[in-house]
Structures are given as C-alpha cells and as structure tokens.
Amino acid sequence: MNDFVFQNKTKIIFGKDSEERLASLLTPYNSRVLLVYGGGSIKESGLYDKIVSMLNDNGIKFSELSGIIPNPRLRKVYEGIELCRSENIGFILAVGGGSVIDTAKAVSAGVRYDGDVWDFFEGKAELQACLPIGVVLTIPAAGSESSPSLVITKEEGLLKRDYSHNELRPQFAIMNPELTYSLPFYQTACGISDMLAHIMERYFTKTEHVDVSDRLCEGLMRAIISNAKLVKQNPDDYNARAEIMWAGTLAHNDLIGMGRETDWASHAIEHELSAVYDIAHGAGLSIIFPAWMKHVYREDEERFVQFAQRVMDVEFPNSMVYETIMEGISRLENFYTCIGLPTRLSAVGIDSSRLEEMAKKANSCGRFKRLDASDIYKIYRLALE
Amino acid sequence: MNDFVFQNKTKIIFGKDSEERLASLLTPYNSRVLLVYGGGSIKESGLYDKIVSMLNDNGIKFSELSGIIPNPRLRKVYEGIELCRSENIGFILAVGGGSVIDTAKAVSAGVRYDGDVWDFFEGKAELQACLPIGVVLTIPAAGSESSPSLVITKEEGLLKRDYSHNELRPQFAIMNPELTYSLPFYQTACGISDMLAHIMERYFTKTEHVDVSDRLCEGLMRAIISNAKLVKQNPDDYNARAEIMWAGTLAHNDLIGMGRETDWASHAIEHELSAVYDIAHGAGLSIIFPAWMKHVYREDEERFVQFAQRVMDVEFPNSMVYETIMEGISRLENFYTCIGLPTRLSAVGIDSSRLEEMAKKANSCGRFKRLDASDIYKIYRLALE
Numbered sequence: 071m072n073d074f075v076f077q078n079k080t081k082i083i084f085g086k087d088s089e090e091r092l093a094s095l096l097t098p099y100n101s102r103v104l105l106v107y108g109g110g111s112i113k114e115s116g117l118y119d120k121i122v123s124m125l126n127d128n129g130i131k132f133s134e135l136s137g138i139i140p141n142p143r144l145r146k147v148y149e150g151i152e153l154c155r156s157e158n159i160g161f162i163l164a165v166g167g168g169s170v171i172d173t174a175k176a177v178s179a180g181v182r183y184d185g186d187v188w189d190f191f192e193g194k195a196e197l198q199a200c201l202p203i204g205v206v207l208t209i210p211a212a213g214s215e216s217s218p219s220l221v222i223t224k225e226e227g228l229l230k231r232d233y234s235h236n237e238l239r240p241q242f243a244i245m246n247p248e249l250t251y252s253l254p255f256y257q258t259a260c261g262i263s264d265m266l267a268h269i270m271e272r273y274f275t276k277t278e279h280v281d282v283s284d285r286l287c288e289g290l291m292r293a294i295i296s297n298a299k300l301v302k303q304n305p306d307d308y309n310a311r312a313e314i315m316w317a318g319t320l321a322h323n324d325l326i327g328m329g330r331e332t333d334w335a336s337h338a339i340e341h342e343l344s345a346v347y348d349i350a351h352g353a354g355l356s357i358i359f360p361a362w363m364k365h366v367y368r369e370d371e372e373r374f375v376q377f378a379q380r381v382m383d384v385e386f387p388n389s390m391v392y393e394t395i396m397e398g399i400s401r402l403e404n405f406y407t408c409i410g411l412p413t414r415l416s417a418v419g420i421d422s423s424r425l426e427e428m429a430k431k432a433n434s435c436g437r438f439k440r441l442d443a444s445d446i447y448k449i450y451r452l453a454l455e
Numbered sequence: 456m457n458d459f460v461f462q463n464k465t466k467i468i469f470g471k472d473s474e475e476r477l478a479s480l481l482t483p484y485n486s487r488v489l490l491v492y493g494g495g496s497i498k499e500s501g502l503y504d505k506i507v508s509m510l511n512d513n514g515i516k517f518s519e520l521s522g523i524i525p526n527p528r529l530r531k532v533y534e535g536i537e538l539c540r541s542e543n544i545g546f547i548l549a550v551g552g553g554s555v556i557d558t559a560k561a562v563s564a565g566v567r568y569d570g571d572v573w574d575f576f577e578g579k580a581e582l583q584a585c586l587p588i589g590v591v592l593t594i595p596a597a598g599s600e601s602s603p604s605l606v607i608t609k610e611e612g613l614l615k616r617d618y619s620h621n622e623l624r625p626q627f628a629i630m631n632p633e634l635t636y637s638l639p640f641y642q643t644a645c646g647i648s649d650m651l652a653h654i655m656e657r658y659f660t661k662t663e664h665v666d667v668s669d670r671l672c673e674g675l676m677r678a679i680i681s682n683a684k685l686v687k688q689n690p691d692d693y694n695a696r697a698e699i700m701w702a703g704t705l706a707h708n709d710l711i712g713m714g715r716e717t718d719w720a721s722h723a724i725e726h727e728l729s730a731v732y733d734i735a736h737g738a739g740l741s742i743i744f745p746a747w748m749k750h751v752y753r754e755d756e757e758r759f760v761q762f763a764q765r766v767m768d769v770e771f772p773n774s775m776v777y778e779t780i781m782e783g784i785s786r787l788e789n790f791y792t793c794i795g796l797p798t799r800l801s802a803v804g805i806d807s808s809r810l811e812e813m814a815k816k817a818n819s820c821g822r823f824k825r826l827d828a829s830d831i832y833k834i835y836r837l838a839l840e
Contacts, residue, residue, distance in 0.1 A: 071697040073470025078463065084714070207734025212494075279694035281682060282702050285674030293666040309664035312456040316668050316714065329469070329701065 071329040072277055080216035081242040082224050084316065087306075088246045089206055092121065092163075093128040095242050099202060100158025102130040104153060108139070108166045108173045112208065115252050121165060121206065133157045133176070141344055141351070144178075144224045147187055150177035156202065162203045164240075167261070168212025168351075174203050175238045181410035193229035197238070205243040210250060210315040211261030211352065213268055215243035223345055230345040247311040247321070248396050253307060260352025260407040262298045262314060265321040266291060267355040272327035274366075274373060274438045280330045287326050288380045290317050295381075298409050327394060329404040335380025335436025336362045339446055342428040349418055356411040357418070361453035363399045366439040371395060416455040425450040456715040457662055458531070463708050465601035466627040472695075473631045477506065478513040486545025488517040491559045493524070493551045497593065500637050506550060506591065517735040518542045520562070526729055527554040527561075529609045539586065540581050547588045549625075552646070553597025557605035559588050560623045569631045573609060576616035580607055582623070590628040595635060595700040596646030596737065598653055598707025600628035606726070610788065613730040622756040630704070632696035640690060643739025644794040647683045647699060649678060650706040652811075656719050657712035659751075659758060659823045664679035665715045672711050675702050680766075683794050687733055720821025721747045724831055727813040734803055741796040742803070747840035748784045750790060756780060801840040809826060810835040 083091055098159065099108045112118040125132050128362035135150045153159065154177060164174035180187030182199040205215045214220065217236035250258070273287040293316045300310035320326065321403060339362065341352040367374045371391055378384040378398025386394045412418050429447035434440060441449070468476055479826045481488060488510065510517050520535045524633040538544065539562060549559035565572030567584040574580035590600045599605065604619035633641070658672040685695035705711065724747065725739040752759045756776055763769040763783025771779045788798045797803050814832035819825060826834070 071694050071701070073473065075466065075468050077466035080460035082713075083460050088458065119819075279698070281678040282675065282698050282705070285678045286671055286705075289670030290667065290673040297666060309456050312714070313664070313667050316456070320671075322669070329697070435513045448547065 071280055072331065074328045076324060076328050077236065078216060078325070079221055079241070080239050080241060080323070080405055082216065082319065083242060084245045084312075086246060089117070089120065089249070090124075090314070091242060092206065093124045093130065095204060095244070096130055096163070097128065099161045102158055102396060103130055104130050104135055104150065104157075104159040104162045104174075104177070106135045106138060106150065106162060106166070106170055107169055107175070109137060111252070113145055115249070115431050117206070117208065117249060132163075133159060135173070138166065138170045138173045140169050141223045141230065141348060142173045143223055144176075144188060144263055146173055147176040147180060147222060148267050150174075151180040151187060151388065153231050154181045160201065162201050162298050163206070164203060165206040165208065167207070167209025168214045168264075171203075171212065171214035171240070173206055174205075175214070176233075177201075178203050179233070179235070179238060189234045191222060191224075197235040198220065200235075202216055203238070204316060205239045205240045206249075207243055207245045207315070209253060209257065209261055209338055210318035211264040213265065213318055214321050215240060215245070216323040216372075218324070219329060221341070223226040228345040230341040232266075239247055243319070244386075246307055250311050251306050253305075256304060256315075256410060257350075258301060258305070259298070259411050259422065260350045261407045261435075262294060262409060263356045263406065263411055264351035265314075265318040266294055267336060267352075267359055268321040269294075269326065270359060271337060272330065272332045273377065274333050275330040276370065276438055278331040284376070289309060289335060290320055290326065291381045293317055294321075295405055311424045331437050333436050333438040335441050336437070338432050338435035339449060342432045343420075346424060346428055347420055349420075350370060353418060356406040356413055357453050358449065360399050360403050360406075360413055363402075364438075364452050365445065365449050367395050369401075369439045386434070402426045413454050414455050415450070421455060456664055457716065459713045461709060461713050462621065463624060463710070465602060465624050465708070467601065467630060467704065468627060469630045469697075470660070471631060471633060473629045474505065474634070475501070475509075475589060476628060477512055477589075477591065478509045478515065480589060480629070481510075481546065481548070481654075482513065482517055484546045487543055487733065488515055489520055489535065489536065489542075489544040489547045489559075489562070490517050491520045491547060491549045491555055491562070492524065493555055494522060496637070496813070500549065500634070502591070502593065502634060502783075511685060511785060518544060519546075520558070523555045523558045524721075524732060526615065527558045529607055531558055532561040532565060532607060535559075535571060536565040536638045539566045543592075545586065547586050548591070549588060550591040551644070552592070552594025553599045553649075556590055556592075556597065556599035557590075557607060559590075560599070560605040561618075563588050564618070564620070564623060566655065571782070575618045576609075582620040584666045585620075585622055586759060588623070590625045591634075592628055592630045592700070593634045594638060594642065594705035595645055597647040597701055597762050598650065600625060600630070601704050601708040608815050610734055613727040615730040617666075628704070629702055632693055632700050635700060636691050638690075640687060641795060642735075643690070644683070644697075644796050645735045646703065647679060647794060648737035648741045648791065648796055649831050650703040652721060652744055653706040654679075654711065655744060657715065657717045658762065659718050659755075660731060661755065661823055662714040662715040668711050668713060668715055668763070675705055675768045676713065678702055679706075680790055683807045687794055698831055716822050718747050719819050719822040720823070720826050723820035724834060727817045729806075731809060731813055732803070732805055734805075738797055738803060741791040741798055742800055742838050743834065745784050745788050745798055746792075749837050750830065750834045752780050752784075753803050754824045770822075800835070800838050807836070807839060809840075
C-alpha cells in the first residue's frame with residue numbers, strides 16, 4: 071500500500087427534504103451568494119423557486135450565473151469571476167450536477183487570482199485562495215459535490231482539462247434523492263456510467279496489496295449495478311435512487327483510492343472524444359472503458375480476473391484466465407447495454423475520420439499502462455464497432 | 456435508507472515515517488501542547504524520544520499526562536483538565552491507542568466546561584467548546600483517531616460510559632503502520648476484534664435497503680479477516696499491518712454506518728464485563744458477539760444469511776437457512792480462535808457468579824433487537840462455556 075494523505079471537509083446532508091436546511095447552512099457565511107445553475111430543469115421542477123424563496127425569506131442577497139451546459143465552458147467561468155468581483159460575492163452556491171459544480175469551483179478558484187484562471191488547468195499556477203462553495207445536488211454522477219477536482223472545456227481548440235485542489239471541496243452538499251426522480255433515464259444512466267468509471271480508474275492499479283480499497287471499490291460497483299437496474303424498473307424508487315446518489319459521492323471523494331496509484335487513461339481518452347463530438351461524458355465512458363480493458367488487460371491478468379469474479383460473478387474454472395477476463399468485460403458491456411448506454415462509437419454515429427487527431431491530442435496518459443498516441447488510437451479502433 | 460448528516464474533518468497522514476510530519480502539523484496552532492500517553496511502550500520503542508526531540512527542535516512547549524491505562528479512568532481526565540488550565544494548554548496530542556485518545560478527548564471536552572466533565576457522559580451537558588486534538592496512532596483498534604466518540608470509566612461504581620460529539624474528532628491522525636510492528640500479537644488481535652465489532656454493530660440493522668453501506672461493511676470485514684491472518688504469520692508484514700490500520704479507522708469513522716440504524720448492544724454488554732473484570736475490550740467482544748448473534752438472529756434471518764454468505768463464504772443450499780446462519784457464526788468464532796482470542800467467558804476465568812448483576816447494570820440496549828436485563832442475562836449465559 072502506498073503512503074497517502076486524506077482529508078475531506080465536505081458536510082453531507084442527505085435525505086428527504088434536505089434542501090430545506092439550505093438557509094441555515096448559508097447564514098453563517100453572512101455573504102452575498104452567487105447562485106449557479108444550468109437551464110430549465112430546476113425551474114421546471116420548482117427547485118429554483120423554492121431556493122429563491124428560502125434565500126429571500128432569510129434575507130440572503132444573491133446574484134445568478136445560469137445557462138451552464140454539459141462539458142462546461144471557460145467563457146461562463148470568466149463571466150462568473152467578473153460577477154463575483156463586481157457584486158462582492160462571498161459564497162458560491164451550485165444547484166445542479168457536475169457541470170454546474172465544476173463551473174462554481176472554477177469561479178471560486180479564479181476570483182482571488184490575478185492571472186487567467188485557465189493557468190490552473192495548464193499547471194502554470196497553484197491555488198492560494200478561493201471562495202467557499204456549497205452544493206444542492208440534482209444529478210448523481212460526477213462526484214464533484216465532495217471532490218477536490220473539476221473539469222472545464224476551453225472553447226478555443228476544444229481543450230478539456232482538469233484541476234484539483236483540496237480547498238475546492240465544497241463546504242456542504244445537500245443531497246435529496248427525490249430531486250433526482252425527474253432525471254430522464256438516459257441521463258441517470260450516464261451518471262451511473264460516470265461513477266462506475268470513477269471507481270474503475272482507481273480499481274485498475276499496479277499498486278500491490280490494496281485489499282481494503284479493492285473491497286470498497288468492488289462493493290460500491292456491485293451496489294451501483296444492482297440499484298441501477300432497480301431505478302430503471304422504477305424511476306421513483308427512493309431507496310434505489312438514494313443508493314445511487316450516495317455511491318456517486320463515495321466513488322469520487324478520493325477515499326476508495328487512498329494508498330493506490332490510480333489510472334485515469336479512460337477519462338483522458340473520453341475527454342478528447344466528448345470535447346470533439348460533445349457527446350455525454352457517461353456515454354463516452356461506456357464506449358471507451360471496455361475498449362481500454364481489452365487493450366490493457368495483459369498488464370495484470372490477475373486483477374482483471376478478480377474484477378470478473380468479484381464484481382461480475384464470473385465463475386469459470388481457474389484455468390480459464392482469458393475467458394474469465396473477457397466474460398468480465400462482456401458482462402460490463404451487457405450492463406451498459408441493459409441501462410441503454412452505447413458501447414461502440416458507431417452507436418453514437420462516430421466514424422474513424424478523427425480518431426488519429428484525437429489520439430494525438432490525448433497525449434500520453436494512464437498509469438496502469440502508460441499509453442502513447444498509438445495505444446490510444448488502438449483503443450479508439452477497438453471501440454469503433 | 457435513512458436520512459443522515461456526515462462530516463469528518465480529520466486529516467489522515469498515513470504511511471512510513473509519517474510521524475516526522477508532526478511538528479509541521481502542530482506549528483499552526485502556536486500553542487503549548489499536552490502530550491498524553493500510556494506507559495512504557497512508547498519509551499521502549501523510541502517513539503517518545505523522537506517526538507520530544509521534534510517538539511524541542513521546533514520550539515513547541517509541552518506538558519505531559521502519562522500513565523493512561525486500558526479502560527481509561529476518569530481520575531486521569533480530571534488530572535489532564537487541571538494541567539490544561541494551570542499550564543495554559545492550547546492543543547492536546549495523544550500518542551497511543553484508543554484509551555489514550557479517549558482520555559485526550561475527555562480532557563479536551565472538560566477544559567472549557569465549568570461543571571464536572573462526567574456530566575457529558577451522563578447526558579447532563581452538551582459540548583460547547585473544546586481544545587483541538589491530534590493523534591499519533593500506535594494501536595489500530597478503537598478507531599478513535601477519527602471518530603467523534605470516546606469511552607471513559609468512572610472508578611466509583613466502575614461505570615463505563617461513552618460520549619460523542621462531532622467537534623471531538625481529532626484535527627489530524629498520523630498513522631505509520633511500522634509503529635504497530637512491536638505490538639504483542641494478542642493486543643493486535645484484540646484490536647482486530649474491536650474493529651470487526653465496530654463494523655458488525657453497524658451491519659446488523661433493521662433499516663431496509665442499505666446496499667451501499669452493506670457492501671462497504673462486508674468488504675472491510677473480509678479485508679480485516681484475511682489480513683489478520685497475514686499479520687499473525689508475519690508481524691512485520693508492512694502491507695498487512697497497513698490494511699489493518701486503515702480498516703480500523705474506516706470501521707469507526709461513521710462513514711459505513713450512514714443511512715442505517717446501528718445496534719451497539721454487544722458493546723454495552725461488553726462494557727459491563729470489562730468494567731467488572733477489567734479484561735481487554737477486544738477479548739470481551741470476541742466472547743459477547745457470537746453469543747449476541749445466537750440470541751438475536753431470529754429478528755432478521757435474511758441478514759444473518761447474508762453475513763454468512765458474503766463475509767464467511769458459507770455456500771449451503773438456500774433451504775438450509777438455520778444451518779447457514781449457525782455456520783456463519785461458527786466461522787466467526789473459528790476466526791477469533793485462529794487469532795488467539797477467547798469466545799467463551801470460561802476461557803478467561805469468568806464464572807456465572809456476577810452475570811445477573813452485570814445484566815442489570817447494562818440496562819436496556821440494542822436496536823436490532825431491544826434487549827432487557829433478561830435478554831442480556833441470556834446472552835451472558837450463552838457466552839459462558
């Protein structure tokens with residue numbers, strides 16, 4: 071097991087009607103709030119009105135940054151930073167999913183930085199001071215509600231880059247599973263794919279003797295898979311929605327990755343894909359992850375056998391190593407298919423025309439197996455059809 | 456799944472030589488430190504000298520509270536509170552295991568409270584202000600290094616009582632698995648029993664649909680059991696020591712119990728036992744838990760079958776419910792025996808003479824099944840031989 075440091079300050083307020091505690095969580099900051107959200111969904115659901123009423127009733131002044139889109143853009147971050155400065159904002163409240171939260175984090179990082187906030191994403195600056203952030207989560211997926219990380223896309227060149235700093239963990243995350251009932255199932259499924267990927271990026275490691283975190287990863291994956299099927303059957307199943315929502319947080323708050331090297335190649339490869347084609351991140355991951363597995367499994371067959379056996383319940387004889395590994399990957403693909411996600415690029419209308427370009431842009435990535443552009447090209451080809 | 460609130464501020468610094476970061480962790484508090492520890496072991500191992508040198512080299516003034524014993528006593532807490540007040544202590548550093556940390560927490564709670572610190576344990580007061588605490592962990596067992604709870608024994612009447620407050624979570628916990636090499640195996644085994652019990656107190660619940668936390672509990676138990684056997688074979692196995700140490704923290708930092716009612720009857724029943732007979736807490740638990748299971752399994756046979764199958768690998772036909780449950784309990788007993796722990800009162804020289812008295816003192820306890828004095832007496836009888 072590797073050495074590690076872990077600290078996660080985020081206060082999780084989980085359960086029915088938990089958003090009603092918002093005002094009491096904001097009051098101690100005694101600041102003007104920037105309310106960050108996406109588009110129509112929180113207005114349609116009534117959540118926007120509920121939050122605005124709570125803020126008004128408690129005398130909490132606020133400004134708004136709305137229209138955040140999936141694969142959130144840098145332009146909105148600049149807009150938010152300007153707003154914070156001109157309106158003397160002291161607290162940022164994100165109401166939404168990963169894109170909204172990541173935008174809030176980027177704004178938080180940029181407000182007290184004199185240079186261009188993109189510097190953080192290019193490794194040219196390290197965070198010194200930021201604004202506190204709170205979250206009302208409506209889409210379980212990215213885990214950004216208690217993670218230190220964020221991903222932003224720069225429009226020029228469609229550069230999708232991430233940054234991470236422990237100070238960017240939200241102060242609190244309000245998580246009411248009922249707020250997720252109205253999510254279209256496809257979006258729910260994309261979120262499930264994202265959280266599974268967050269676990270697998272940590273699970274496939276070269277670090278030896280990581281039993282505790284292996285078991286936590288395996289347990290979370292099993293719980294996600296079984297509850298995803300329940301949500302598909304009944305989108306208003308409170309308990310299944312709750313399990314998925316909580317699992318999404320645990321998948322990406324770093325805890326399950328402590329003491330082990332993590333990979334992140336599939337995320338990097340998918341980021342190029344969704345930057346160029348603007349497909350949903352979760353759908354990109356359900357396409358890329360099985361292809362990545364087929365390309366890298368020889369690096370540690372024992373680990374892939376363990377995945378097949380402990381997560382996918384493959385019970386072939388011990389001698390059938392290759393068959394066990396392939397059956398594990400095949401069952402993962404079947405699960406994605408079962409929840410309506412694509413597992414091939416052709417299924418989302420992507421052909422081979424830009425694969426080389428994306429492979430070059432992804433650069434080298436991955437730690438389970440270090441991948442160069444030719445590896446990444448092969449993975450795109452494996453994902454093709 | 457039940458509603459919950461979770462926040463754990465403790466910074467975990469885990470790995471080889473992690474104690475060398477102590478001075479940099481203490482410096483920001485800019486305070487005189489109370490160094491709390493047990494007896495000879497940290498002096499024999501050289502850890503005491505190492506810490507004292509670090510404090511001196513960094514100009515950190517300190518006072519000492521030593522001689523903390525297992526099942527730590529209230530008298531030492533009073534002594535620590537007096538020291539803190541008279542020497543203007545601003546930070547409490549616990550170097551040791553659960554007894555030392557719990558003493559530090561009780562002192563922390565008492566310093567700024569005008570009344571008797573025992574009030575907290577009797578439910579007569581609620582914590583308003585406390586001193587910050589840091590930990591250098593040498594015994595993985597109690598999980599007190601990042602938990603909000605503590606247990607103290609009042610000499611008069613041998614009352615063993617607990618208290619819990621989120622503010623009593625330590626600011627940091629330094630965890631170097633190498634510091635645990637020198638623990639006698641019996642003490643290691645008692646720690647392992649304690650952490651298993653912390654998981655099982657949460658695992659056996661009446662709350663329905665708790666897949667995520669079930670899986671986390673099961674995974675941790677499996678990892679603990681397999682690594683306990685490795686430590687027994689080779690006490691200097693770094694990785695196995697590391698897995699046990701990290702599992703002990705996760706077993707009791709509350710995370711795995713979120714969203715579910717927890718039980719704590721076995722702890723209450725054991726507390727009476729170790730208060731009267733002063734046996735090791737972990738040894739008491741390895742005696743009490745199997746007996747508790749035999750008394751309560753009818754409350755939810757399905758959950759006990761799940762335990763037998765998922766944790767203990769019992770693979771009997773589905774029709775053999777009773778046999779599966781009993782085999783699960785039996786394998787737990789075998790595990791305790793394998794690591795040298797008792798599973799019967801007779802094995803530690805306790806006869807039936809004071810069982811009734813202890814049963815009455817334990818009062819009513821437990822949530823999986825609410826137990827009265829007659830239930831508790833039956834559990835003691837089941838544990839007898």
